[in-house]
Amino acid sequence: MKNVEGYSKKVRTPGEKTGLGPGALVFVGKPRPEAVRVDVIHYDEGRLVELYDVSAEECANLVAQKGVTWINVTGIHDVELIGKLGKCLGLHPLTTEDVVNTAQRPKVEEFPDYIFIVLKMIYLGQRTDETDTEHLSLILGSNFVVLFQEKEGDVFDGVRERIRSAKGRIRSMGADYLAYALIDSVVDHYFLFVEHFGDVIEDLDDRIIEDPKPEDLALLHKIKQNIIKIRKVVWPLREEIRVLEKGESPLIRSDTRVFLRDVSDHIMQIVEMIETFRDLISGLHDLYLSNVSNRMNEIMKVLTLIATVFMPITFIAGIYGMNFEYMPELKWRWGYFAVLAVMLLVVLAMIGFFRKKKWL
Amino acid sequence: MKNVEGYSKKVRTPGEKTGLGPGALVFVGKPRPEAVRVDVIHYDEGRLVELYDVSAEECANLVAQKGVTWINVTGIHDVELIGKLGKCLGLHPLTTEDVVNTAQRPKVEEFPDYIFIVLKMIYLGQRTDETDTEHLSLILGSNFVVLFQEKEGDVFDGVRERIRSAKGRIRSMGADYLAYALIDSVVDHYFLFVEHFGDVIEDLDDRIIEDPKPEDLALLHKIKQNIIKIRKVVWPLREEIRVLEKGESPLIRSDTRVFLRDVSDHIMQIVEMIETFRDLISGLHDLYLSNVSNRMNEIMKVLTLIATVFMPITFIAGIYGMNFEYMPELKWRWGYFAVLAVMLLVVLAMIGFFRKKKWL
Amino acid sequence: MKNVEGYSKKVRTPGEKTGLGPGALVFVGKPRPEAVRVDVIHYDEGRLVELYDVSAEECANLVAQKGVTWINVTGIHDVELIGKLGKCLGLHPLTTEDVVNTAQRPKVEEFPDYIFIVLKMIYLGQRTDETDTEHLSLILGSNFVVLFQEKEGDVFDGVRERIRSAKGRIRSMGADYLAYALIDSVVDHYFLFVEHFGDVIEDLDDRIIEDPKPEDLALLHKIKQNIIKIRKVVWPLREEIRVLEKGESPLIRSDTRVFLRDVSDHIMQIVEMIETFRDLISGLHDLYLSNVSNRMNEIMKVLTLIATVFMPITFIAGIYGMNFEYMPELKWRWGYFAVLAVMLLVVLAMIGFFRKKKWL
Amino acid sequence: MKNVEGYSKKVRTPGEKTGLGPGALVFVGKPRPEAVRVDVIHYDEGRLVELYDVSAEECANLVAQKGVTWINVTGIHDVELIGKLGKCLGLHPLTTEDVVNTAQRPKVEEFPDYIFIVLKMIYLGQRTDETDTEHLSLILGSNFVVLFQEKEGDVFDGVRERIRSAKGRIRSMGADYLAYALIDSVVDHYFLFVEHFGDVIEDLDDRIIEDPKPEDLALLHKIKQNIIKIRKVVWPLREEIRVLEKGESPLIRSDTRVFLRDVSDHIMQIVEMIETFRDLISGLHDLYLSNVSNRMNEIMKVLTLIATVFMPITFIAGIYGMNFEYMPELKWRWGYFAVLAVMLLVVLAMIGFFRKKKWL
Amino acid sequence: MKNVEGYSKKVRTPGEKTGLGPGALVFVGKPRPEAVRVDVIHYDEGRLVELYDVSAEECANLVAQKGVTWINVTGIHDVELIGKLGKCLGLHPLTTEDVVNTAQRPKVEEFPDYIFIVLKMIYLGQRTDETDTEHLSLILGSNFVVLFQEKEGDVFDGVRERIRSAKGRIRSMGADYLAYALIDSVVDHYFLFVEHFGDVIEDLDDRIIEDPKPEDLALLHKIKQNIIKIRKVVWPLREEIRVLEKGESPLIRSDTRVFLRDVSDHIMQIVEMIETFRDLISGLHDLYLSNVSNRMNEIMKVLTLIATVFMPITFIAGIYGMNFEYMPELKWRWGYFAVLAVMLLVVLAMIGFFRKKKWL
């Protein structure tokens, strides 16, 4: 709780940890002003206890009792607190190191006593092209789940509601099902994100087909970058959750595995949507460029037509604008009209040439 | 049957399910006005019963009797009915959730008592570039098949005919063969779709080689998007059906496996055709762009030729159009004709230059 | 033999089979006017019998005798005959269905009593960019080979010659070796095809480097499409023949496997050549476009040079072509020559500018 | 120590070793003037000895004693010394050959008595687009680690500090943990490098969106080449370190394996970042080109607009600049103003045309 | 030795073998005028015999004796001799067929009594963009190696030297080590080739960044084709040599396997270099095209600037060059100077417009 006051706004990167030993507890990310808070929900089929601002020792106590304990940590910038909690719950230093490293990629790691899962939450920003990610770490022990959240606010109110109201099967199942329910909430939330970009791409498609504008290109570029971002977040989960589902860890009961398969299926769906977006975006980019080429061609045709028609006749006019003393045509009675007629012929010939070339 | 009147036209998306627990029965898709209908065909080698508008309990009764039961559900927007049917037949809540989720990707999942298969039917729309998909869910139990269809109308009349007329081996084989026959009908129908696009691509090829037009590009873009769509529908089946064929599920007898291999082979054929289309479309796009470049070059050559020929001689005409008092050439007897001769020389020189550059 | 007269020229596609049951005997392809013909060569080390226009029952008789029987069927559009032959030889309906389906992709399938191999023969058309394929189906039983050919004419005269003259080891080996010899003949023939396209690509390379023409682009496009076509024919064989070679089918003796490895190696070589062609073609396409860009640049330089040089001096001439009453320069004795000198300076300055920009 | 004086600056390449036998000790790389130095840190939980400029025989002596021995060799251009050291420690000639070959790719090789690991250190140069690599070879024996460094200076001061101060678990663990700590230091250092390029790419993105310049393209090209370079260094490690972690070598104790998994995870993170960079760079390149196309279009529009507006009216002016004796319009009272009005109409018509085409 | 005189220069291709049986001994490649020569080196740790122009029978005799026999065949166009040698040494007809087929791809095949390895030697031609390949076939028996070389001259003098001088371990090891030494010599030689192209690409990079020329593009194209060529030669070795190293053939002793791993590592290094070259070349191609686009843009800007500035003022001059009788401005005292001033204003306005567009 120390770094609440006087916290620096500097974002820290993994590179700054160079030279430190493994398990060095260094917060990587943008420090936040709020104090880190530990809340606990402890339940079994008949009982439910909710506690706020719990100390590390109390957490360990609750875990030692029968029933499922969900330790929810909001904020990970107080490395001392995280370290103490990790020690009380028997976490490997490499685990706590990753918990406070917001740059850590999504992964699943099995330790002898627990499974460690790193996830990213994605929030839509205010502008279409902005996204915000939150680092989540989930520890699944035999009868407890610790969830470390980087920031205030989450997508787990549905889970809390189901626990409180004893709705569904959550109260009668173990910590593994709770972990599943949390992961499922995160993955379900990805759909909102992916559907949003699907809509934006569809809109862009209409616009680019009808009347491509440079702004569309910039938006396309932004979307492409966001797709790359979410891909980086979702892709590693694909294999890892499947390993969990097919694995042999005693921490995951067999009736929970079918639910993990469901999450796995959702992740596959999101991955397929992202891949489809990549294809669509690349197709839109090609279409944009082709349309620009088409327009350029049309513009050049007009320019060439104008130049080709007017240059010759302007030249003819120039001829008879010369001031030579002896230019017999100038004296002819119908000279002027003859020249106009010649000009008309030239114009018609040029237009005929263009027709033949199918440029008109 | 409740949501027939007053049904909303809003299409619901998976993202709206965020926060709900697993197995939450929420219809995802475009609600339809018709009532959901359950029809049953119950048969064995000697007997055939067809029932219409059957209740969930009657379905369970029929399934309990000897013989194969095909429960065909048309419409999946009445989640209450689907849920009740699922409960009567012992389906996992995650299964019924996916049944009413039209955004669910194709997949095969083995449960202890049944195999759950999600497929998509594709229909050609009225315009070349429109396609329509229908969400199909197939449950294969030991002696029954439940087929959930999103919409009225299907491609299974051939199967019904064979059952009714006892043609072929279908009446003498089990539920697994019925499931195969249904999957096979769906996959066979993909050929119509793929062949149609093959024809469209072939036509486009001829047009783009001869005389590429911007409309062709737009059509190419639409086809590309449709190919991406059908790819998404067919691709996941590839591995899944193969797993079914090679798998060890007791629900699939060995003499049905050879038929599954046949479906698997058809899917591979469609996948290969789609991949070929991607190559062909990409080649056509390149060709279109190259042709546009070639035309641009030709246009620019004409423009340059005209400008290069007429600018110098127009300049010469301009010289002798100046009004200086003392310009000796203007007085010369043959000045005018000399200038015309000079202009001719300039034109010939320019044309010679172009010939040398091979631009003419 | 019925559909000889009054045969329709319509090409039938797999899509038209939609709704039919598995094993439905429907000819897919372009029907041919000739009657379907069944010829048989029956041999062992000491004996050789050749029979023409053999009936299905006679075939079954021959197969029941000692020695190797090669049943060669020319034409597959008489589905009744094919069906009868299949029944006599104990073929699965799915096999005969694929035999008469010219759209069937190449594959290898093991059945309990025989191995079913689908191949495509490729012939070069008269024009460089035309290819023709023939659907071949090969059934390898314990002591017989049935070869179904779509069209008259084949590449197996070498094999027939070796059987007749008892040259090489073919007479002393089993049906598996005969099957190998036939596959090998087909694959060897692919080389002709691939080598032809290699030559065409090499020619194109020279032409595009020296003087790229739009026709080269069209030819490149045609070759690309042909490469896609042959790739589709050869690629599936790659894995399938390897499976046959490494497999455990009792129908293939171990001393034949080393020959299958040789075919497998040839297929790999063809696959590698095709992949190389794809790279070369893509490189040529890039080169073509780059060359077109280069030329465009050169043309634009000439246009810009001309315009930049003549526009300013034409403007100057225009100035002194104005008819103002009071224009002092017009009266000057050396005005005309001064203006010519100024024009010369402008031209030199422009050329200097172009030199600096390295455009000249 | 011989090649200190009179060392040649010529960089030697692997190709120069052609014709030599395997294990030929030839230094490949840029020779350095400094003498090669061997320093040793020998420690166990209670004891710590640091020795400088140790001979090969002393090294072997120390290794024979209890405790962990870290032999650090700075400089690998004295092949005699390296060879002698290799012989004393029982290294295979192929190992010492690779130690002195700075062109050797990263790899992990298991020998009966030791594991041989080749790594590359990457340093940022002074300019954004410059990188410098150092060849590192690490030998992990049962109780010793030999680290061969190509150049002075390294990234292992953190490790040395932890050994000296007995901080962390390093003093209580074996040679395998020391090897891990060294590899981890190298990999941690890659983050600095990768983060730097991430920043540069982000800057470029802003610049190219706003106002793309040819210099940006050159920088993009340089970054692309650096990314290719680092990819070559990191990519091979991915699989190799994973093999080490999952392998069964008795040289790596099970409590070290979890640390190797951590390094493996870091490498995956770097690999994913590099892949993301490739995508981003390719997107930026496309954006640059599209922007250039857009600008070209805009320029062409202006040119066409100007030419299309002024060519026709200049032609009209040219008509009435002709000197024909009989041109009735010239005598008209309002001829001049009528012509001006006609010109105005032409200009308005042209602008209307452009509006219709949406070019204005 | 027969085809020395009167040998035809026609290059024969694999396609010409169509119709021949397996094992048909037909030379594929460009026939050479020299006689085929068989030389033998027979050695063990204590003894060394070198024989020239040895007959097939003598070869078989030597192989039957103790010690290692290296049979080196220079020239493979005398199929009779090769066939006889093959028969004497017990080679499978398919092996000898591949020996005389210079179009055969690199591969490794295990036969019961020997291992058959096909390699390609690559020589640099005189011009940067020319390469020459030589077909090498290596037979590794239990105590002999046969090396078939297509052409005079090889890269094995280092190996011969080591055998003669008994340097290194070669005399004390078996035929497997000799085979390794020969393969290693070939692979080592690839480095020369690859390093050469690395240098050429580096040069091109500098040139294209500074001042791209069409010749650079042609060179880039040539290099790309050479890279495709060497890739085809090296790529198949990658997997095959690894199979040899990891395999269980009794012909390869375990202490030779570590050397094969070294070759395998060299091949990986070359493969990685080639892949890097592909990336670099593709980057250079993109850079070239982008630079050409940039230049085009610059040229178009100049053209547009000139046209936009001079067209309006030339038009104004044209106005006052008209010969209307009643044009009041012409009579004004300061009309001429007023018009010049207007022209100046137009020029300034245009330049201002260009500045605003950032085109100047």
Ligand SMILES: [Mg+2]
């Ligand atoms: Mg560290």
Ligand SMILES: [Mg+2]
């Ligand atoms: Mg770490």
Ligand SMILES: [Mg+2]
């Ligand atoms: Mg949060």
Ligand SMILES: [Mg+2]
């Ligand atoms: Mg979910």
Ligand SMILES: [Mg+2]
């Ligand atoms: Mg969509």
Ligand SMILES: [Mg+2]
């Ligand atoms: Mg689901």
Ligand SMILES: [Mg+2]
């Ligand atoms: Mg949910």
Ligand SMILES: [Mg+2]
């Ligand atoms: Mg769900």
Ligand SMILES: [Mg+2]
């Ligand atoms: Mg339906």
Ligand SMILES: [Mg+2]
């Ligand atoms: Mg079918």
Ligand SMILES: [Mg+2]
């Ligand atoms: Mg086609």
Ligand SMILES: [Mg+2]
């Ligand atoms: Mg079939």
Ligand SMILES: [Mg+2]
């Ligand atoms: Mg491109």
Ligand SMILES: [Mg+2]
């Ligand atoms: Mg069918």
Ligand SMILES: [Mg+2]
């Ligand atoms: Mg079928």
Ligand SMILES: [Mg+2]
């Ligand atoms: Mg035929």
